[in-house]
Amino acid sequence: MTVDRAGYAGPLDQTLGLVVTEASDREVVAEIEVTDKLMQAYGIVHGGVYCAITETVCSMGAALTVGIDNQVGGISNHTRFIRAVRGGRLVARARPVDRVDDHVTWQSTITDDKDRVVAEGTVNLLKLTPPG
Numbered sequence: 001m002t003v004d005r006a007g008y009a010g011p012l013d014q015t016l017g018l019v020v021t022e023a024s025d026r027e028v029v030a031e032i033e034v035t036d037k038l039m040q041a042y043g044i045v046h047g048g049v050y051c052a053i054t055e056t057v058c059s060m061g062a063a064l065t066v067g068i069d070n071q072v073g074g075i076s077n078h079t080r081f082i083r084a085v086r087g088g089r090l091v092a093r094a095r096p097v098d099r100v101d102d103h104v105t106w107q108s109t110i111t112d113d114k115d116r117v118v119a120e121g122t123v124n125l126l127k128l129t130p131p132g
Contacts, residue, residue, distance in 0.1 A: 009056050018053055018092075025064040028057040028094045034087050044084040045118075050110060051079045054121035057094035058106035062125040065096055065104050072104065072125040079121035088113040102127040 009020055013030075016038065022029040032038075032053065040046040055077050062072045094108040103126055110119040 009060055012052060013056055016049065016052060018056060020057075020060065023060055023064060025061065026095065028061040028064075028092075030057050030092045032090050032092075034085055034090060039086075044086055045090075047079070047081050050081060050119040051077055051121070053090070053092045053110060054079045054094075054108045054119070055123060057092045057108050058121070058123035059125060061094050061096060061106045062104040062123070065099060065106075066102075066127045070130060071128040073128050074123055074125050075103075076124045077121060078123075079119060081119050083112070083116055083118040085112055085118050090118065097122070 016032060017035065018030050018032045020028065020030045030053065034045060038045050038049045055074055059072060059074060066072060090110055090112060092108050092110045094106050097107050098105040103124060105122060105124050107122045108120060109117055112118050
């Protein structure tokens with residue numbers, strides 16, 4: 001997984017406005033400004049946004065863990081929604097939890113402007129065999 005010069009990991013991240021600010025095999029940090037395009041019908045951030053953020057930061061970390069020349073694929077994403085958000089800026093931090101053979105697990109915590117946890121998630125990933 002690579003990050004372009006603007007800090008986007010991929011097309012979905014660019015669409016959402018998720019910008020990766022730090023990335024290593026120990027921690028990945030990303031930020032996103034809450035805008036109307038992220039809301040569900042009740043005017044709060046859609047749960048799928050939290051799932052997508054969690055998937056991005058954990059997948060990027062896992063890719064860095066197994067080596068950037070390899071690929072990883074998510075096999076589960078368990079994201080828990082804790083607090084409704086209507087505006088501001090969100091920060092996601094992901095850190096490794098476990099690695100057993102080709103399985104890698106990372107956890108993320110997403111906080112709001114007041115440093116309150118609004119969502120957290122765990123993603124289990126599998127190192128893929130490179131094509132060819």
